[in-house]
Amino acid sequence: MSAPVLEAKASFALRRHNPDVLTCIANLSNDEVFTPPEFANQMLDTVADAWADANDGAVIWENPDVSFLDPFTKSGVFLREITRRLTEGLAEWEPDLEKRVDHILTRQVYGIGITQLTALLARRSVYCSKEATGEHSIAKSFDRHWGNIWFERTEHTWAGDRCAYCGAAKAGYERGDALESHAYAFIHTTNPRALLATMFGADVQFDVIIGNPPYQLDDGGHNNSAAPIYQHFVDGAIRLDPRYIVMVTPSRWFAGGRGLDQFRQRMLASRRIRRLVDFPKLYDGFPGVKIRGGVSYFLWDGVDVGPCEIQTMWDGKPLGGPSTRELGTYDVLVRRNEAVSILEKVRERGEPTLDARVSAGKPFGLRTFFHGSADAEGIADPVKLFGSQRVSWVDRSALAQNAEWVDDWKVLMTAVQGTSAAVETKFLSKPLLAGPGTACTETYLVAGRFGDETAARNYAAYLRTRFLRFLVSLRKSTQHANRDVYAFVPDLPIDEEWTDEKLYARYGLTEDEIAFIESQVAAHDDEPANG
Numbered sequence: 001m002s003a004p005v006l007e008a009k010a011s012f013a014l015r016r017h018n019p020d021v022l023t024c025i026a027n028l029s030n031d032e033v034f035t036p037p038e039f040a041n042q043m044l045d046t047v048a049d050a051w052a053d054a055n056d057g058a059v060i061w062e063n064p065d066v067s068f069l070d071p072f073t074k075s076g077v078f079l080r081e082i083t084r085r086l087t088e089g090l091a092e093w094e095p096d097l098e099k100r101v102d103h104i105l106t107r108q109v110y111g112i113g114i115t116q117l118t119a120l121l122a123r124r125s126v127y128c129s130k131e132a133t134g135e136h137s138i139a140k141s142f143d144r145h146w147g148n149i150w151f152e153r154t155e156h157t158w159a160g161d162r163c164a165y166c167g168a169a170k171a172g173y174e175r176g177d178a179l180e181s182h183a184y185a186f187i188h189t190t191n192p193r194a195l196l197a198t199m200f201g202a203d204v205q206f207d208v209i210i211g212n213p214p215y216q217l218d219d220g221g222h223n224n225s226a227a228p229i230y231q232h233f234v235d236g237a238i239r240l241d242p243r244y245i246v247m248v249t250p251s252r253w254f255a256g257g258r259g260l261d262q263f264r265q266r267m268l269a270s271r272r273i274r275r276l277v278d279f280p281k282l283y284d285g286f287p288g289v290k291i292r293g294g295v296s297y298f299l300w301d302g303v304d305v306g307p308c309e310i311q312t313m314w315d316g317k318p319l320g321g322p323s324t325r326e327l328g329t330y331d332v333l334v335r336r337n338e339a340v341s342i343l344e345k346v347r348e349r350g351e352p353t354l355d356a357r358v359s360a361g362k363p364f365g366l367r368t369f370f371h372g373s374a375d376a377e378g379i380a381d382p383v384k385l386f387g388s389q390r391v392s393w394v395d396r397s398a399l400a401q402n403a404e405w406v407d408d409w410k411v412l413m414t415a416v417q418g419t420s421a422a423v424e425t426k427f428l429s430k431p432l433l434a435g436p437g438t439a440c441t442e443t444y445l446v447a448g449r450f451g452d453e454t455a456a457r458n459y460a461a462y463l464r465t466r467f468l469r470f471l472v473s474l475r476k477s478t479q480h481a482n483r484d485v486y487a488f489v490p491d492l493p494i495d496e497e498w499t500d501e502k503l504y505a506r507y508g509l510t511e512d513e514i515a516f517i518e519s520q521v522a523a524h525d526d527e528p529a530n531g
Helices: 004-013 037-054 075-088 099-106 114-128 191-198 230-239 261-270 340-346 403-407 452-466 466-473 500-506 512-522
Strands: 068-075 109-113 208-211 244-250 274-281 294-300 309-312 323-325 382-386 391-395 408-416 432-434 438-440 445-451
Touching: 037 075, 037 208, 037 274, 037 294, 068 075, 068 114, 068 230, 075 099, 075 109, 075 114, 075 208, 109 500, 191 230, 191 340, 230 244, 230 261, 340 466, 340 512, 382 432, 403 438, 408 452, 432 452, 445 452, 452 466, 466 500, 466 512
Parallel strands: 068 109, 068 208, 208 244, 274 309, 382 438
Antiparallel strands: 244 294, 274 294, 309 323, 382 391, 408 432, 408 445
């Protein structure tokens, strides 16, 4: 093949197309989300900046010895864009295009497919052929059809009714060879380094691990109730000891998420996350994909530790400037830079917090779907029960726990609050005032119990304030509003009715801080509902 023809062929394969085919592929599911090329390139820019800062301004794309791994490749967009950048950057190092591309693809760019389909797609994106040894492949030195993009079916390891590695339910995933197992090889091992040595050779050490892992197990749960697994991919990447990890994940791990507490603690305490780019607005990072709480990507540094530079993005653009701060100051990550000074002013008073007052879930031991009788007729000791979308009546003896609370004045809050809107603005529901003789299902939490109506009303007024709901928002990353989201809220005396104006003055908030709170939280001007 003549050089001009090869040049044209490689140029077509490696440059950005208009339209780029990888912008036109529908996602397989919300669990396995294809990364838009623009988003992938932002992450690659972050890698390049970090490399330059650590290497006296050196350009990573001009280094023929740097190796990259995407251990959960789907469309192949990261590997393709890395290849494109290296092809341009190494032109002086190796003027011969065919030799240059072959070196990049055989020595610098590696991937692990998450399914057979995505492995084929990634090879087509990177090698211009479904087989690296195919006639049309732009790689010339491979002696294996999969090149450096590996995939073999992996099976779950059952320990009882769950996988010992990823926690998948046996009932949902033991389904024969006709369907994908979704047992991702990278996280189904106790030794990812040894696993990769069997794939690519014992001498491969990856400098950069980058990608967008599967987010959760779709085995009966959905959205926030499905079990997250992306933390296992992060942990596996860290065990490989690269120089950098750049990974996009849902942002729920900042403050919540099922099974993510230990992962969050490790991440915040490590001081190795040196840059974090956050997209809190629904659909902003990945258009058309509903990931509640938004997405973010981080740069993890295997050598240097220190504070983290945090940048919030909104409608695809930076919102204000970045802020550099310690991530481990609190037990959760406060995602908005503007919120930090407000929280510090509140916390410095050392007041007790509201999470100690709010009940745990299922306060009377009754599930959401439980309903009593339509009226109190014939019930010996009737209790008015607030449940999902209706009120019913039960005998006090039906309450599995906390029956003594029935006689208190109570303020109830829904345990779930949120909408499908791109931006959440309320964060908590309107309080429900429940007098003596009442109880509730787990649709509600008992946010507070009181001996008289005045105290209950004052407390409900406090729960309606923007100030309180702003502090809740710092810990509330999903629709769930369990008692933990109240852990930044001071538990104030309720012998007076608190207003936002009183609270702003109490904590010495500036005009800018007040404006920020009110830009984030919509007013609850109406009175609490009476039960």
